[in-house]
Amino acid sequence: MLDQSSQWYKLQYPECFxxxxxxxxxxxxxxxxxxxxxxxxDKIDDDLTHEEIITPILKKIQVGLGGQKAMIPEEYGGLGxxxxxxxxxxxxxxxxxxxxxxxxxxxxxxxxTPVFIAHMAPLPEEAKAWAxxxxxxxxxxxxxxxxAVGCFNMSETESATDAENPYNEGRxxxxxxxxxxxxxxxxxxxxxxxxxxxxxxxxVVCNMDPKQGIDAxxxxxxxxxxxxxxxxxxEVKCGMQGDRNTSTYFDNVRVPKEWGLQGPLAWAxxxxxxxxxxxxxxxHATGILQGAFDVxxxxxxxxxxxGKPIRQHLHAAxxxxxxxxVITVSRSAFLELAHQFDHQEIYGAWDSVSMLAKGHAVHxxxxxxxxxxxxxxxxxxxxxxxxxxxxxxxxxxxxxEAKLVLGGAHYGYFLTCKQFYDLDFSAFGxxxxxxxx
Amino acid sequence: xxxxxxxxxxxxxxxxxxxxxTKKEIIxxxxxxxxxxxxxxxxxxxxxxxxIQALGYPVDYGxxxxxxxxxxxxxxxxxxxxxxxxxxxxxxxxxxxxxxxVVKNKTVMDRFVPSFxxxxxxxxxxxxxxxxxxxxxxxxxxxxxxxxTTARxxxxxxxxxxxxxxxxxxGIAECYLTICTTDxxAGDEGxxxxxxxxxxxxxSFGKPEKKMLFKTSINSAVHYDNVRVPKEFRLAGPxxxxNFYHFLESGTGWHSATMSLGIAERAFEIVLDYTGTRQGGFxxxxxxxxxxxxxxxxxxxxxxxxASIYNLSCMMDHLDVYGPPWSPAFISKAAATRVFASDMAxxxxxxxxxxxxxxxxxxxxxxEKCLRDAKVTQLxxxxxxxxxxxxxxxxYDLKNWA
Numbered sequence: 001m002l003d004q005s006s007q008w009y010k011l012q013y014p015e016c017f018x019x020x021x022x023x024x025x026x027x028x029x030x031x032x033x034x035x036x037x038x039x040x041x042d043k044i045d046d047d048l049t050h051e052e053i054i055t056p057i058l059k060k061i062q063v064g065l066g067g068q069k070a071m072i073p074e075e076y077g078g079l080g081x082x083x084x085x086x087x088x089x090x091x092x093x094x095x096x097x098x099x100x101x102x103x104x105x106x107x108x109x110x111x112x113t114p115v116f117i118a119h120m121a122p123l124p125e126e127a128k129a130w131a132x133x134x135x136x137x138x139x140x141x142x143x144x145x146x147x148a149v150g151c152f153n154m155s156e157t158e159s160a161t162d163a164e165n166p167y168n169e170g171r172x173x174x175x176x177x178x179x180x181x182x183x184x185x186x187x188x189x190x191x192x193x194x195x196x197x198x199x200x201x202x203x204v205v206c207n208m209d210p211k212q213g214i215d216a217x218x219x220x221x222x223x224x225x226x227x228x229x230x231x232x233x234x235e236v237k238c239g240m241q242g243d244r245n246t247s248t249y250f251d252n253v254r255v256p257k258e259w260g261l262q263g264p265l266a267w268a269x270x271x272x273x274x275x276x277x278x279x280x281x282x283x284h285a286t287g288i289l290q291g292a293f294d295v296x297x298x299x300x301x302x303x304x305x306x307g308k309p310i311r312q313h314l315h316a317a318x319x320x321x322x323x324x325x326v327i328t329v330s331r332s333a334f335l336e337l338a339h340q341f342d343h344q345e346i347y348g349a350w351d352s353v354s355m356l357a358k359g360h361a362v363h364x365x366x367x368x369x370x371x372x373x374x375x376x377x378x379x380x381x382x383x384x385x386x387x388x389x390x391x392x393x394x395x396x397x398x399x400x401e402a403k404l405v406l407g408g409a410h411y412g413y414f415l416t417c418k419q420f421y422d423l424d425f426s427a428f429g430x431x432x433x434x435x436x437x
Numbered sequence: 438x439x440x441x442x443x444x445x446x447x448x449x450x451x452x453x454x455x456x457x458x459t460k461k462e463i464i465x466x467x468x469x470x471x472x473x474x475x476x477x478x479x480x481x482x483x484x485x486x487x488x489i490q491a492l493g494y495p496v497d498y499g500x501x502x503x504x505x506x507x508x509x510x511x512x513x514x515x516x517x518x519x520x521x522x523x524x525x526x527x528x529x530x531x532x533x534x535x536x537x538x539v540v541k542n543k544t545v546m547d548r549f550v551p552s553f554x555x556x557x558x559x560x561x562x563x564x565x566x567x568x569x570x571x572x573x574x575x576x577x578x579x580x581x582x583x584x585x586t587t588a589r590x591x592x593x594x595x596x597x598x599x600x601x602x603x604x605x606x607x608g609i610a611e612c613y614l615t616i617c618t619t620d621x622x623a624g625d626e627g628x629x630x631x632x633x634x635x636x637x638x639x640x641s642f643g644k645p646e647k648k649m650l651f652k653t654s655i656n657s658a659v660h661y662d663n664v665r666v667p668k669e670f671r672l673a674g675p676x677x678x679x680n681f682y683h684f685l686e687s688g689t690g691w692h693s694a695t696m697s698l699g700i701a702e703r704a705f706e707i708v709l710d711y712t713g714t715r716q717g718g719f720x721x722x723x724x725x726x727x728x729x730x731x732x733x734x735x736x737x738x739x740x741x742x743x744a745s746i747y748n749l750s751c752m753m754d755h756l757d758v759y760g761p762p763w764s765p766a767f768i769s770k771a772a773a774t775r776v777f778a779s780d781m782a783x784x785x786x787x788x789x790x791x792x793x794x795x796x797x798x799x800x801x802x803x804x805e806k807c808l809r810d811a812k813v814t815q816l817x818x819x820x821x822x823x824x825x826x827x828x829x830x831x832x833y834d835l836k837n838w839a
Contacts, residue, residue, distance in 0.1 A: 007766040008831065010759055016443060016751060297832060314826065317835050321776070321825030324832055328773035333744040336440060346442050361737040362744075413733035414726070420709055420736065423729050 002030035017335040022086045029093040037097035045241040059147045071112035076135040077143035085338035088283035095287030099398035100242025107194035111150025113273045133258035151199035155192045161407040167426040169213035177206035186253040197231040197246040210436035214267040220260035228253035239397030271351035278359030282334035285366040285402045292374045292395035330366045337362045357419035360412035371399040455514040463518030471652040491554040493531025499554035505753040509695045516699025520810040521653030533561035536681040544669035549612045562610035568600040572819040580624040588617035588629045597664040607657030608642035625679035630672040639664040650809035683763040690775030697782035697814040704807040705735045708789040738781045745774045769831020776824040779814040786811040
């Protein structure tokens with residue numbers, strides 16, 4: 001249990017970052033994770049239908065604790081989002097118990113992020129009107145008593161991380177939108193989005209005309225079920241069952257014009273929407289590492305070898321010390337990052353070159369170290385480490401997946417470099433893709 | 438861009454001043470400085486003239502009551518030019534006398550602090566590692582039993598005997614904070630921290646060590662042969678002395694991390710510049726994605742080091758909230774920062790070398806100094822493995838590593 005009165009806690013979660021409100025929310029989710037998820041964490045990834053374990057847990061988090069209305073403004077019945085820091089702390093605690101469940105919750109928030117930014121940021125009336133239309137139409141479903149799911153539907157089979165590369169200016173995005181009268185008509189397909197196939201509401205990343213780049217870029221909300229929207233089979237993954245992934249097909253999908261936003265304004269919101277998750281997934285990843293460490297600490301305290309508990313052997317202490325060092329440093333870094341996101345007046349806009357670099361730097365480090373250290377730690381458990389009921393192997397599977405999301409480490413490298421020099425990593429240019437004709 | 442909001446205007450001004458000083462006075466002269474210690478002393482005197490040395494001491498004595506955050510900035514910036522100069526400046530700034538200042542040992546402060554606030558270069562020394570026993574003297578689980586240098590109370594004086602290996606500023610310091618034991622069987626109660634003046638009879642020194650790195654700082658053995666000092670020169674007394682000894686482990690580890698950071702930042706600057714002008718495959722080296730990956734890894738490591746070090750600096754400045762600093766939890770936190778920063782600095786410097794090819798090891802190019810200097814931060818203060826034990830001890834009762 002998270003003891004917020006301990007010196008360890010104060011040193012890990014310093015008050016220069018974590019205020020009283022954030023502490024309270026963190027404690028709520030920490031206690032929930034310990035009570036509701038930890039006892040069944042070895043069974044979650046086998047709940048293929050989601051009916052037995054996953055959905056009941058999600059309902060308790062998303063409805064009972066109000067998770068699904070976190071990104072909905074108070075005037076629409078939501079909680080009005082606290083801070084990035086609070087959200088990252090929440091994701092850390094959920095990630096400590098199960099990454100798939102944690103990711104599911106974060107991605108509902110992510111689906112709402114574009115309109116939340118449009119609502120909150122000092123942006124033109126066009127953005128405000130879009131946010132108003134979307135919240136008015138869809139917020140009631142998320143503020144009710146039933147589980148509702150959001151999805152930020154971005155990635156495509158063909159364009160990989162090119163879709164999120166800001167230097168491509170949306171030119172590689174294959175899903176086409178066009179305006180016909182008072183409706184958007186959408187065609188194309190998406191792949192991999194978290195919560196796809198189970199979402200009640202998608203924010204779909206589109207382009208009207210790739211050669212126009214940013215001017216033709218569009219973010220359009222599409223509810224489900226909806227005529228013309230269909231899906232493939234759910235991907236079978238090595239874990240992270242709580243997070244569904246599949247293809248989404250758009251076949252002449254028509255939605256009201258008011259649910260979409262087009263042009264540079266939409267592009268600016270999109271870039272900011274891509275930045276925020278760096279703090280969240282860094283929180284997830286730190287939670288995964290903490291969860292694995294806690295299992296290891298318990299096991300090596302009870303398991304006797306060479307006449308004493310394993311952790312009393314110096315070689316084991318060295319490995320545990322190494323893991324604890326990285327957890328400590330990672331936590332410092334993700335809290336600092338989240339704090340900076342919350343203070344754009346000091347550190348710059350989320351989509352500024354320096355904040356993008358910072359976000360990716362922290363994210364790449366934590367998610368890259370994660371599987372490496374968890375794999376190192378399993379050496380202390382021997383074969384017990386890869387047995388499902390001993391809880392450790394799950395963290396390794398989770399860690400591998402945490403490393404690959406949001407464009408992965410190599411995409412992060414390039415954005416990190418952009419802070420220091422003019423690295424060219426656009427998809428277009430000599431020896432690369434021709435500009436769309 | 439790390440926690441700018443926690444810095445004061447004074448911190449920022451210090452950063453600009455020391456950064457500028459390092460660029461003008463140290464970086465262009467690193468070869469000369471490594472070859473001639475008299476040149477190093479001139480640099481130190483200039484730092485004294487800038488007010489850096491006195492900054493860490495109480496205002497009542499002519500100092501500036503400087504914060505740990507300010508010291509961290511100073512050491513980081515100086516280490517970009519030369520690790521040894523950064524090390525000495527940090528030690529002379531007040532790390533050694535800070536325990537006496539915190540416990541308000543007026544005898545010690547009156548005797549030694551004025552030397553550091555009078556506008557003249559003065560050295561301090563932490564005389565810790567015993568010649569016999571090595572890192573045992575730094576092992577808190579041995580509760581003082583690993584300390585081989587003894588202090589015996591005779592009337593109003595302590596009589597000190599033993600030998601210390603490796604103290605920085607051995608032979609040139611004004612005062613030696615000497616880690617002793619009054620009784621190896623008494624546990625932490627037997628640990629004694631005693632300030633010894635340079636002119637104490639019976640105090641002698643070995644020859645300066647010849648090193649491949651940190652050539653601009655002097656390490657010499659310190660020998661104590663019935664050295665007598667007034668009993669008031671003992672820091673605080675049984676129990677509290679041990680606490681401060683453990684605190685020093687945290688503080689010196691943090692100081693080490695600031696140097697790791699500065700050295701690695703300098704390495705990054707060099708690699709970034711070189712790969713921007715050096716052509717390979719018909720374009721600047723850094724335009725190749727492989728090179729970008731390495732540069733990014735270096736930048737990422739630096740950012741993580743900064744986050745962790747600045748975070749710890751802030752905590753050390755607010756011990757009323759985050760202390761006590763001698764608890765296993767605090768020592769674990771500080772040790773985590775040190776062990777991470779040391780390993781990361783070495784990894785950064787080694788990885789960056791791959792983009793420089795043989796230029797990395799050329800003595801006509803500044804990089805080889807980074808390769809040399811980074812390594813020491815993994816080796817001193819008991820080394821990385823003992824440091825990891827300190828981290829682990831914050832989480833469970835690691836019983837003994839003797």
